[in-house]
Amino acid sequence: MKKEDFPMLDSEIIYFDNGATTLKPRCVVDKMNDYYTKYTSNIHRGDYEAAVITNNLYDGVRDLVSDFINCNSSKEVVFTSGATNSLNLVVFGFMRKYLKSSDEVLLTKAEHASNVLPWIKLSEEIGFKIKYIPLNEDYELTVDNLKKMITPNTKVVSIAHITNVIGDVRDVDSIGKICHEDNILFCVDGAQSVPHMKVDFKKSNMDFLCFSGHKMLGPTGVGVLVGKYDLLEEMDPICYGGGMNQFFEYDNSYELKKPPIKFEAGTPPIAEVIGLGEAIKYLMNIGMDKIYEHECSLKKYMIDKLSKIPNIIMYNKNSNSGILAFNVSGVFAQDTSVYLNHYHIYVRAGNHCAKMLKDDLKIKNTVRVSLYLYNTKEDVDRLVDVLSDSENIFKVVI
Amino acid sequence: MDNNLKREIILDNYQDPMNRGLVEDGSYLKENTNNESCIDNIDMMMKIEDNIIKDIVFDGEACAISTSATSIMIRSLIGKGVDEALKIIKNFQNMIEEKDYDKDLLGELIVYEDIAKQPNRKTCALLPSNAVINMISKYLENK
Numbered sequence: 420m421k422k423e424d425f426p427m428l429d430s431e432i433i434y435f436d437n438g439a440t441t442l443k444p445r446c447v448v449d450k451m452n453d454y455y456t457k458y459t460s461n462i463h464r465g466d467y468e469a470a471v472i473t474n475n476l477y478d479g480v481r482d483l484v485s486d487f488i489n490c491n492s493s494k495e496v497v498f499t500s501g502a503t504n505s506l507n508l509v510v511f512g513f514m515r516k517y518l519k520s521s522d523e524v525l526l527t528k529a530e531h532a533s534n535v536l537p538w539i540k541l542s543e544e545i546g547f548k549i550k551y552i553p554l555n556e557d558y559e560l561t562v563d564n565l566k567k568m569i570t571p572n573t574k575v576v577s578i579a580h581i582t583n584v585i586g587d588v589r590d591v592d593s594i595g596k597i598c599h600e601d602n603i604l605f606c607v608d609g610a611q612s613v614p615h616m617k618v619d620f621k622k623s624n625m626d627f628l629c630f631s632g633h634k635m636l637g638p639t640g641v642g643v644l645v646g647k648y649d650l651l652e653e654m655d656p657i658c659y660g661g662g663m664n665q666f667f668e669y670d671n672s673y674e675l676k677k678p679p680i681k682f683e684a685g686t687p688p689i690a691e692v693i694g695l696g697e698a699i700k701y702l703m704n705i706g707m708d709k710i711y712e713h714e715c716s717l718k719k720y721m722i723d724k725l726s727k728i729p730n731i732i733m734y735n736k737n738s739n740s741g742i743l744a745f746n747v748s749g750v751f752a753q754d755t756s757v758y759l760n761h762y763h764i765y766v767r768a769g770n771h772c773a774k775m776l777k778d779d780l781k782i783k784n785t786v787r788v789s790l791y792l793y794n795t796k797e798d799v800d801r802l803v804d805v806l807s808d809s810e811n812i813f814k815v816v817i
Numbered sequence: 818m819d820n821n822l823k824r825e826i827i828l829d830n831y832q833d834p835m836n837r838g839l840v841e842d843g844s845y846l847k848e849n850t851n852n853e854s855c856i857d858n859i860d861m862m863m864k865i866e867d868n869i870i871k872d873i874v875f876d877g878e879a880c881a882i883s884t885s886a887t888s889i890m891i892r893s894l895i896g897k898g899v900d901e902a903l904k905i906i907k908n909f910q911n912m913i914e915e916k917d918y919d920k921d922l923l924g925e926l927i928v929y930e931d932i933a934k935q936p937n938r939k940t941c942a943l944l945p946s947n948a949v950i951n952m953i954s955k956y957l958e959n960k
């Protein structure tokens with residue numbers, strides 16, 4: 420699918436580290452360059468021509484995001500600096516006022532650091548309890564296990580839609596429904612799902628949805644928080660300054676603007692937001708269902724081929740996404756990734772920021788291949804070829 | 818030293834490293850060492866008596882280069898006085914960082930000579946050095 424749109428792929432690299440960040444299509448880079456070379460200006464003031472163009476483009480991206488993930492209106496779309504920042508905004512902007520010491524928050528051990536540490540920090544302050552929903556034998560979250568953990572004190576479920584090591588797709592429709600019925604807020608970390616499949620904020624009954632631009636063909640430095648409007652109205656900013664206030668006076672009185680503007684203090688990442696808009700257009704043009712199918716079938720192809728190599732241990736064959744975690748037996752994950760790099764194959768070795776998962780996996784580090792729309796069967800064949808020759812690993816890495 | 822021989826020594830020390838496994842003994846100093854830029858993570862323990870390194874052990878998860886470097890460093894340092902140990906480590910660091918160094922002091926550690934040419938492996942080779950230096954400093958401070 421469209422390799423030629425990605426300048427990085429002009430060289431002979433095979434890029435399999437899409438869970439970390441994705442390559443950028445030329446149109447995204449061009450769109451940002453246009454902002455820098457043709458109509459650089461700040462937003463919120465439109466007295467001259469360039470500023471009018473910039474304002475329209477910037478605000479237009481809110482509409483695009485709203486269409487893309489199907490929320491109620493573009494007023495529910497807050498631009499942040501990334502998924503991490505979005506999650507911190509939910510926790511320290513909303514939950515700090517909302518949660519009490521007797522409350523319980525449900526997470527899982529497969530969550531990314533950014534969906535765990537903010538909660539731990541806030542619980543130090545408030546004293547609410549964090550509970551980890553047990554995972555099944557495939558390290559996946561089941562709706563039944565979630566149900567069993569709900570008590571009258573459960574106030575929030577905060578989970579990744581797709582986890583970044585196992586790549587299991589959580590049943591957000593059912594979970595959203597359960598949360599909704601039990602008056603539990605449902606916060607979704609969409610960093611690994613929004614780029615790869617159709618995500619529907621309304622249909623899944625989400626209250627908050629967080630994701631990053633750079634993992635979906637967009638630039639670094641921009642992300643999104645989508646929140647139900649009434650919740651955004653109650654939420655406090657965690658950053659104050661220009662652009663987000665109505666007025667402030669010497670008697671210390673002040674009034675903030677309405678969401679989403681009240682969360683965007685200071686000059687936002689304008690070029691990045693515009694670039695993100697272009698990335699969303701690019702993705703919508705191909706179609707999210709098509710992208711998801713492509714990744715799943717490519718993963719299946721990869722598993723079939725890797726299964727024929729005796730010393731490859733795969734940890735998440737069953738998960739329905741483009742993420743595969745594996746090791747070559749007897750070889751440290753990082754040595755495998757250094758070896759693959761020798762053949763210009765880019766993968767990631769490590770615990771992938773999900774440090775608590777090591778208890779369940781009984782292994783700290785894995786090699787992770789994470790696929791995207793530009794990966795092909797030929798890429799996979801090359802990986803399989805190089806791994807088949809793994810006797811060679813130490814000759815290359817030492 | 819011939820490259821195949823170097824590789825063999827590194828591989829032997831990776832697959833069957835010296836003194837892997839920590840001890841329950843209060844007379845040992847302990848130090849964790851890890852790299853920002855990669856995923857190596859090693860605990861080291863060291864017993865020093867009368868300025869002589871009596872024992873060093875380690876455990877952890879790390880790549881072939883760090884694990885073997887830890888093993889070879891342990892073998893090179895046990896039985897040495899702390900001053901001599903510091904000299905060996907300093908020389909090793911100089912070699913990896915492509916500064917002037919004295920080959921004769923290095924012993925088996927010379928097998929990492931070529932690592933200096935691979936910028937992304939330097940931190941791996943240097944992983945045990947800082948832990949050892951820190952433990953020796955602790956010993957000297959508390960003497």
Ligand SMILES: Cc1ncc(COP(=O)(O)O)c(C=O)c1O
Pocket residue numbers: 438439501502503504531533534579581582583608610611631772
């Ligand atoms: C599941 C998940 N959540 C959150 C994040 C954080 O995203 P960012 O670093 O872009 O803020 C990541 C990034 O790796 C992730 O995989």
